[in-house]
Amino acid sequence: MNNSGQNILIDLIKDNLAFYQIVFPVEGKQVSDFIDAFDRNSDLIIYHSKPSADTEYLAIGDIFHFDFSNEDLSQLDEFLLIFKDNVTAGETIENLPLFFGYTKFPSVVKEKYWNKFKDNFWVIPQYLIFNKGQNLFCAQNIFTTSAFDELDKKFIEESQNFITNIIKEEIRIKEEVRIKKLSDDDSLIWKQKVNEAIKDIKENKLQKIVLARKVNYKITGSIDWSGIFEKLNSDYSDCFNFLIKTESDYFFGSSPELLGKFEKDLFRTEALAGSINRGSDEYEDSDLALLLSASKKNKKEHDIVIEHLRENLQNHLFNIEIDETPLIKRLKNIQHLQTKISGRLKENLRYFHIIKSIFPTPAICGIPTRQSLDELKTLEGFDRGLYSGIVGAFNLFGEAEFYVAIRSALISENILTAFAGCGIVEESNPEEEFTETELKLQPIISLFSNEN
Known part of the structure; x- marks a missing residue:
């Protein structure tokens, strides 16, 4: 694992930080409708959809992540146990994914067109938009001191306003790609x-x-990602449909294969x-x-x-x-x-x-x-x-789902x-x-x- 991931984890433990998820409703019909708005406002977004299971997630931003080489893949389990045992759980939703990310295929050949993607990358997003039945919600993920003071509440209100304003942004004119x-x-x-x-x-x-x-x-x-996933979610409803954006590069697909x-x-x-x-x-x-x-x-x-x-x-x-x-x-x-x-x-x-x-x-x-x-x-x-790597998400409650990309x-x-x-x-x-x-x-x- 890289030193930055270890150091961040050590700092979280040393500062006795608590992890909170603050959830509020958002207006909209489906999570994929918001991909383009956040594409314009964030260097990191991850979208997952499994229509046959009625699950849809849009992860935005980065408050904590692990990235490391393929050889260290199984070491992540040890760090997850340390994370779970030492970072206090404040208010969290048990069945929501916490980490989203990917693992590359272990190719012997290495080429620069993949440089913006790490070998392994698993992130707790700053925001997570998700569906629950016909309703949409946003979970804001926060590390803070155990005492949830007024400064935190003000920060949360500002973040909620920020998310609401992005969601309300006028959608750009669609053009043929x-x-x-x-x-x-x-x-x-x-x-x-x-x-x-x-x-x-x-x-x-x-x-x-x-x-x-x-x-x-x-x-x-200009790609209309909401339209792309409207089609994929309709045509491949029994597949795992996904998008990973890092900086200006995008990796996306529709995987039928559960790993x-x-x-x-x-x-x-x-x-x-x-x-x-x-x-x-x-x-x-x-x-x-x-x-x-x-x-x-x-x-x-x-x-x-x-x-x-x-x-x-x-x-x-x-x-x-x-x-x-x-x-x-x-x-x-x-x-x-x-x-x-x-x-x-x-x-x-x-x-x-x-x-x-x-x-x-x-x-x-x-x-x-x-x-x-x-x-x-x-x-x-x-x-x-x-391509043919791993995409998926997991939480600390024994729930995880990984697909072959x-x-x-x-x-x-x-x-x-x-x-x-x-x-x-x-x-x-x-x-x-x-x-x-x-x-x-x-x-x-x-x-x-x-x-x-």
Whole structure:
């Protein structure tokens, strides 16, 4: 962990500060309506939405954060315990997330276009706008002395007025946002990389590897983030839709893949691997789903992920339960094999020990993990950054939710970089794998007017 994170935590403990959440109602229909207003007023915003679970959060600003290298990921659990034991809890809402953030994919290659994002970053925001049923609220997070004096109350009133005024800001005129392709992996070259991966698998160097593509677009126009997420929340209501803004760069997406959900002593995860397109109607959908379930290639790819999760979770969970038969998870343009996995936690508040034991999974990296990461340096040759990393949120009451950051893109300096990958096993067909990546790019590309 970096020294600044340690020093801030030491200062909080030394000063005997208490943590408070002050909650007040705000006017509005949905949390995503406020993204653009706060985009103009804050260098750090994080938006999360899971429409099927009726949850929506907009985190703004930074009053405390941890940032550290990927190698130190599990150390965060120790600091969370210190934080919980030494920072007095004043008034807090138990089921609200407290920390929001991300972890990058552990790419061997490092590139400067990800420089504005840390390897790991988990923040307590200054403000959190959230929904509760049909009503919207704002939680203001505060560290203060145990005595809640008049100065604090005045500060709170000023902050509430500040938030209210931003929310009431007139929304700027929406304009068409256009993208034009600048560069892409040549399809023939990428398919050759798939063949190289298949060769490595046949030579028993790997069991499976996930190869990703990145496609760069020039983007013009002012992005209407509220409109973007209105569409994503409608079209991908069963996905985890997210946005992370740091300074002038944005990372966003719509992930169907749960990495881990903690509910007190219960842990849930899933194997999501093996894909096929959607049909034109219900009957074709069902026929394609049957083909997917019967596919030797897709079943093998899926089973490798299940076995990885089973093996690495057995030291952390009691009574691991795994679906006997994969389900079909249908999204707007693609179908996946999905197997749900759950168990009872042996220890509480050990989020990152467990997450580190399973991440990166073979659904986004490969198996064996170390060899796959080394091979990706050659075959992919680019820094994935936050793509296929971790996005999520957690509190100190045993509740946390983490997703794999796929179906995602980066916007930096008017360049949109969209990412998509697919699992390669011995039975893979390069042409079919390329087509699969094209399908997986659509959730992002379809949000903009494409000039190509």
